[in-house]
Amino acid sequence: MKRAVYVRAEDRPGLLRDLSDAITSLGGNIEFSIARKRENEGHFLFIFEVESEKSNEEIERIISELKEVKEVTVEEFPSSEVFSDYLKEHKTIASEISKYVHPSDFLDALTRMDEESRREVYHHIPQSYMANLLHISPKEIVEEASSEIGPRTLSRVLGRMDPDEVADVVQKLPSEIVREVYKHMEKESLEKVRGLLRYPPDSAGGIMTSSFPALREDVRVRDALRTLSLGKFEVSDVLFVVDEEGKLLGYLKVLDLLREDPESNLGRICKKDLVTVNPEEDREEVAKLMVKYDISRLPVVDEEGRLLGVVTIEDVADVIVAEHGEDYLLLGGLPKMEDYRYLTARPTSLFRKRFLWLLAIYLVESVTARIIKGFGVMISETAIIAAFIPLILATGGNVGSQASTLVVRALALGEVTPRDYLRIVLKELSTSILISPAIASVGFVFAYTISLDLRISLIVSLALGLVTITADITGALLPLLATIFKVDPATISSPLIATISDVSGLVVYLTLASLLLGVV
Amino acid sequence: MKRAVYVRAEDRPGLLRDLSDAITSLGGNIEFSIARKRENEGHFLFIFEVESEKSNEEIERIISELKEVKEVTVEEFPSSEVFSDYLKEHKTIASEISKYVHPSDFLDALTRMDEESRREVYHHIPQSYMANLLHISPKEIVEEASSEIGPRTLSRVLGRMDPDEVADVVQKLPSEIVREVYKHMEKESLEKVRGLLRYPPDSAGGIMTSSFPALREDVRVRDALRTLSLGKFEVSDVLFVVDEEGKLLGYLKVLDLLREDPESNLGRICKKDLVTVNPEEDREEVAKLMVKYDISRLPVVDEEGRLLGVVTIEDVADVIVAEHGEDYLLLGGLPKMEDYRYLTARPTSLFRKRFLWLLAIYLVESVTARIIKGFGVMISETAIIAAFIPLILATGGNVGSQASTLVVRALALGEVTPRDYLRIVLKELSTSILISPAIASVGFVFAYTISLDLRISLIVSLALGLVTITADITGALLPLLATIFKVDPATISSPLIATISDVSGLVVYLTLASLLLGVV
Ligand SMILES: [Mg+2]
Ligand SMILES: [Mg+2]
């Protein structure tokens, strides 16, 4: 297992040797090391392979026992913590680290640093590495880095990217910088980028690549192989065949090309069972389509059938991760926060995003106070009624959240549509009719141990039984309603379900109580 | 746009012609149609392309106005509803439909049918199609279908699959059927399947394919190209290079092979910057690795470095979808329910899965009843105190669920680790210190409009402010604790957070109330 170690120590002669010795005696094989001195302190970074199963803590202890060592961090490689510790001390080391560390890991290290240090680091990142880094960075980092390095360097960095990567980055830049950058760009690539920018980032056009081989139908296999061997494409396993107007005719796997007669025309031998999408198609639908039908390369065509680009399964994997992240936030009661990072997001912006939603749900939930106030007399007389309110409401919320989860997922997988509402209601009825008496019985026994009152226990038990069924059906129907009103059912979060079932649960419970306390 | 239409009608001469006329006059271009008669009823299925933007409802109305038509369903193609409607009437049509419909869509249609009809349909599915269907089917369908077609046919069906697909299917079969099937299988493929079955389905070994080109280091480019052009592999864009013991040395993109001197040895020209995994590695970690570092083909090697298989990004996309589905269920308060389908899952099995979790969370939540009972005297005297309980508890739950969502996601993306607990607490403190006074102020005003009592309003407002901060910190720390105790942080569901913050919120609110009602 590979480890990364950061050491800070009072400088003394032989320290580097002692550190190397310590690591070697641990069975470590040093692959990379940096040592820098400032004033009287030495800063060391080692990356090494250890065969034995030494824990990070053990290694940390052994190194920290060396004379003059002040601070040790040991982590598994790649380690964003160790790199950020070192970068904070020596920003210039960025260029050396970049030779050894994947841009994804470098980005992780960056987001662990304070803004000021980050801004210094940008000046020491080589241009080709910056290109790979910017392409995967969130908006905040892209903005910071570009304002630091300036439009001239930035346009040189962008010059090292594929047009679709440039388009992704440009979308994260403020428009005044974009204008500056465009001035420095070559005309041909500028046109390609602008072509891609015509489509929103969450559409097929926004995620497609324009780096793929496309050849005319009258090209022979022999020449196609030669062209392929000379080019450099993001899509390198499939060749698309087009007519003279650029209309897509078919495709050929490169491997299959090897089997063909070198003199054949591509148009005659290409496969024509094409699935295509429009550039405007939602990227989530594109992802679903490709996963469902196991498509690796999906051509994007315009209304005339002209080939505009190709969506790759590699990009779709990123899309799926991003879309699930969005849905996950929605579920937890947070708005869409595209490509933010927890560590770099500002508290004020988090506040703004969280508070509005909390306020909205607070206003709905506040109905519960009015309902309870309405039963104030009963509660003063029989205070024990109040004791079961949170329990009954929570149970309703949990049942509702289970039901809505099941339905949202079935909708997302295309297993059901809103037209199936009857099947869904029946399914939920049959399940909740099993759950309801079970919960009611447990509730009865429990309520009796608390209240020692059969009447109260009966009321609590009945309320639990009823609430279970109503909350289940409500939870199942809400996502269907959302779909009908063209709202993403993923917005039906557990807190929303809980709020709605709080209100209906209270009405059921307190009405039951006021009826039965009079009668029983 | 392509539509599918199902029509049921009293049989009469010229009906098929009238239906075809109606579709043609709608501008439809019929691609596929089936007509079957039973007793006095005719059943028709049409698939056609319409240029105009006619809605399904319009088409439905126009067709249903034809004489003797009893039932019309119009849907966009592929339409699981139309197919299942037709299959229910004429099971033998399965073989015809299979020529036109993707197995994924056929499966969707199957899950919409009752078990009895499904069991009949299995007998009419061609073997090669059954192979594609079984590979993507959930356990219930695999079991049903195999018990219907019997082990002899089943082993013939399995003979048409890749070994890794067979392994997937075998894992869904009862062991007595597996034994039968093994008897009928060829020795060589049986060994391959058994090799793959050594690894659990959620490991790298469980998702890898064994269908990829691997050639020895001393093979020349010329011969490699010939071998590639003769074989048929799932991985067809990369060639792996191994030594005589099968140890992985490097890889070559097939496209790059075209550029090389035909006389070169593969060992000399192959790329050696290999990232590999062990077969035991968790499939979720494999997926993260491949997405993070943009890897399309990840070789799986044993301890000696021998190449065992390859994980493809196509399979990883499926894994990501499956893992997110699991996490989604967990979040909604449901246990892991691997590869179930909502429509075919039995209410009793849903009951078992849902009830245990509900019961567990009920028992925790029941503490709230004891707490409130403890403050019974205060509540009989000042019943309005009870009115604000759900509101305060819900707000705590919502804030906590937001905070935990942010942290779970940051953990999942590797942005933070439990070692960052201090940063996280600081971040949450700084956000919740902004949210707390905002919520408290809103709460004060609102509580006054309900209670018309400054004391009560002050208590409610203070409680809201405090609960906001404690719930936020608790919500943020729970996923960290989960990670430390090696529990998947995704199990920290919103309902769980809500339950925990219900208990702490009640203690805060009622204690505050009993203190301040005495003092203020
Ligand atoms: Mg793009
Ligand atoms: Mg979405």
Ligand SMILES: [Mg+2]
């Ligand atoms: Mg998981």
